[in-house]
Amino acid sequence: MDSCTMEAGASGADQTLCPVARAQALVGDRFTVVILRELFMGNGRFEQLQCQADVTPQMLATRLKKLETLGLLERRAYSTRPLRHEYVLTPMGLAFHPVLLALRAWGETWLKSGEEKVAVRYVHNPCGADPGLGPTCQNCGEVMRRDDLTSTLDEAYAAERDKRWADFKPR
Amino acid sequence: MDSCTMEAGASGADQTLCPVARAQALVGDRFTVVILRELFMGNGRFEQLQCQADVTPQMLATRLKKLETLGLLERRAYSTRPLRHEYVLTPMGLAFHPVLLALRAWGETWLKSGEEKVAVRYVHNPCGADPGLGPTCQNCGEVMRRDDLTSTLDEAYAAERDKRWADFKPR
DNA sequence: CGCTCCCAATATGAAAACCATAGGGATCAA
DNA sequence: TTGATCCCTATGGTTTTCATATTGGGAGCG
Known part of the structure; x- marks a missing residue:
């Protein structure tokens, strides 16, 4: 996993007291907000997200992992036998x-x-x-x-x- | 000037009808929002922005130019003799x-x-x-x-x- | 079994963005 | 002249992102 992508804001954005800078360190890139938009629209499947947010699968996987780690969303199985997950917003994400x-x-x-x-x-x-x-x-x-x-x-x-x-x- | 930094969202983010995606294409990077925060706080000078937003001068110059082009801010001379400018939000930026x-x-x-x-x-x-x-x-x-x-x-x-x-x- | 499809990712090398550092031009104060 | 301030640009190396191809598990089918 590429470490830098997963970190928040490198230098000191996650240490500042400014809530805007902190939020921006988590969400401030070209994809995250659009991914969140899709989740709010009810599209939680990998393929749909990739299509509608116009993201490469790699970026999408990275972002989803990051957002899951941060607590904005969680993976939920929508099918057990061919084990398949969809991504659902948590209260933090809904907020x-x-x-x-x-x-x-x-x-x-x-x-x-x-x-x-x-x-x-x-x-x-x-x-x-x-x-x-x-x-x-x-x-x-x-x-x-x-x-x-x-x-x-x-x-x-x-x-x-x-x-x-x-x-x-x-x- | 690096062309790609100035472009909006490359592929098609500026062509979509989704206003969130459009806004994100302009503002969705690690610096822009924090720069805007500083401008709202009344810090319009290059050096202050560079310091408080924790940006390299190059990135700052690029972002300011972009924001000026987009119409969110404008340069205003605050001193004529050593010609110095500060950056001020326009109505679009204030909005x-x-x-x-x-x-x-x-x-x-x-x-x-x-x-x-x-x-x-x-x-x-x-x-x-x-x-x-x-x-x-x-x-x-x-x-x-x-x-x-x-x-x-x-x-x-x-x-x-x-x-x-x-x-x-x-x- | 052998074949294909579906979905969710990963791998890889090339391209772009970004950072750290240094420098430059203009003005002013001493 | 020397130094200081402010705004910005240049260079080169590092990190991120992109485009494309590929993996891998499971299901459906003949």
Whole structure:
């Protein structure tokens, strides 16, 4: 195993008192956040992650091990006979959701041409309305909690994902 | 200039419809987020950034150029005669604050030994109380907006930063 | 058994990113 | 002139990441 990839931040990022720097030392690379996004979307299988996060299997294996070691996710067997595992977020991993929500809001606001629609639309279950980009529901004002949200992919984004999977696994 | 460092996400991260992946393609490396943190703290000078973010000058220069190109910050002359610049966040950069807030909350919650105090304590100006880890003020319930917050560094964290600066610039 | 498919990784060598260190140009103070 | 400060660039070696191919266990099938 490549040791350096597994370490947090080499120099002193894991010793600083700054929580942002600490978090960044764990999560600050090109893949981890996107992998977490997939896990939040319910894709926990190796192949799916590799496809949708656009990661090489090596990087994926390394990241998953790291995240498991850190306690953000755990392996769970979804099939015993051909022993197969999927990756599931732990409470620590689930607690990361607000970061993704904030990143989504920023990306939707600043990184899109006006043409495009919101990639993932939510329904805020308690009030039944679209909560917007958050962090609070624009309709009822409550904080957007993951448990209270139902998500729907925009048609174009769903198509993009389907295509990726189709190209990844040619029939 | 090394071309690859400047590009977003190589393969297709800037073409995906997912705002998280897009944001991650810009910001997803070991330095950028910490640099942004420093800018939010008001440290806009090259040397300070280099010291507090623990980055080599080369990486820092590259990242600053990238962030300027992307529109998150701009160079501003703070001295004309020995022409010196500092780096200041634009609206697009300022809009990134919720992400740092979410990262801070996660880091404070999951990445600290119980011993340590909160590294940065806020006062929520409208209500005068400590808003907690957010995203809404635990006292008055309003969303934590950067403009409404006054920050104080914990003594230990302030000492850590002072020491870094002292070691960086030996008297 | 012999063959193939599926899924989850690993191996390997090449390419890119990154780091440590040193240096350079501009200004100013002594 | 000498030294000091600040911002940034250059060089060369180390580490990480990528692209591609391959392994290995188990199942299904003839």
